[in-house]
Amino acid sequence: MRDTTHKTVAAAAQLNAGDIDILVVGQGAQAAADAAAKISGVRKVLLAESAELGKTIAEAVEAVVVPMAGDYDAILSPASSDGKNFAPRIAAKLDVAPISDIIEVxxxxTFTRPIYAGNALETIQSSDKTKVITVRPTAFTAAEEGGSAKVETIKGADAAKTDFVGEEMxxxxRPELGAARIVVSGGRALGSADEFHAVMDPLADKLGAAVGASRAAVDAATPPTDYQVGQTGKVVAPELYIAIGISGAIQHLAGMKDSKIIVAINxxxxxxxxxxxxxxxVGDYKTVIPELMKALG
Structure with a gap:
């Protein structure tokens, strides 16, 4: 289980709204439910399984969440691709305003969230009975382990109007980009897909790092879309972020400026x-990276 769940639980605890329950949706998700039950501060884990939930289809998740929403003051999810997909639908069905990407309770x-690519912070107050919130995991410290919550199986829901067609994975x-301790990212300066992988992959393998990229590089079809870091990509906060040939547009900075240590090569x-x-x-990556690789041994 990724630590995004632990960090979302930490955000929920700051609401002081009462007991915290975790809903695990999926297919063959018993192990994930058992892991969630070990998070400190969790009262119980609700496990809902079906084929549609296994693909995290938004309509299926909404069909599970909305009927039970009246029992809760707030519904939180990580501000991941899945959370950004189903949270607005749940909010719409509940006729409430979604509160997205919070960084502080x-x-x-009342919550704080970044706007204008992180150049300003907005404090918002909600009077909705049930608050639907997505949490930026990088802004919260993960909840500890040590819990012993019970796991309760509930009925999964089918998405009658939506069919899963297929996916390419x-x-x-390498580590998953959103959870990696070290990220090496490349920009448009690397030029081509072959050059990008020739430079980035050996360095990432040497450091045990995930590989990221700027939007400019992705738009140029240099790396695949799921490498993108930034306002319209993934938000990361690793212990070490190495930016190679990235100019640093504000849209990119919004996705990585909370990294503990940032190294720039340009x-x-x-x-x-x-x-x-x-x-x-300050130097050409074609010279700097080989020297770095040599120094790493």
Whole structure:
């Protein structure tokens, strides 16, 4: 189980709204439910399974959540691709305003979220009876283990109007981008897909890192879309973020500026990325990366 669940539980605990229950949806998800039951502060885990839930179809998730929503003051999910998909639908069905991508719980009805690509913070207060919230996991410290919640099986729901057609998945032995401790990201300066992988993959393998990319690189069809870090991609906050050939547009910075240590490699000394970097190397990646690889041994 990814630590996004632990961090969402931590955000829920700050609401001081009473007991915390976790809903696990999927297919063959018993192991995930058992893991969730070990998170400290959780009262019980509700397990709902069906083929549609296994693919996290928004209509199926909504069909499970909405009937039980009246029992809860707030419904939280990570601000992941799945959460961004089903949370607005749940809010619409409940006729409430969704509260997206929060980074702070001020009180039980007041929250802070970034706007304008993280250049401003907005504090919002909600009077909705049931609040539907997505949580930016990188902004919260994960809840501890040590719980012993009970797991209760509930009925899964079918999505009658939606059929799952298919999916294409990229399999990798590298860490998942959103949860990796180290991320190496490449920009449009790398030029081609072959050059991108020739530079990034060996470095990532050497460091045990995940590979990311700027939107400019993705738009140029250099790396695949699921590598994208930024406002319209994944938000990451690893212990180490290495940006190679990335200028540092605000849309990209919004997705990685909370990283613990940022290293920037760019031949343009005036690149905006150097304004947020802890360490900067002004130089051509074609020279710098081979030297780095040699130093790493």
């Amino acid at each position: 001020v009180s039980g009805d 990229v399999k990798s032995d 031949k343009d000394a005036d690149a905006p990325i150097f304004q947020v970097a802890d360490y900067g190397i």
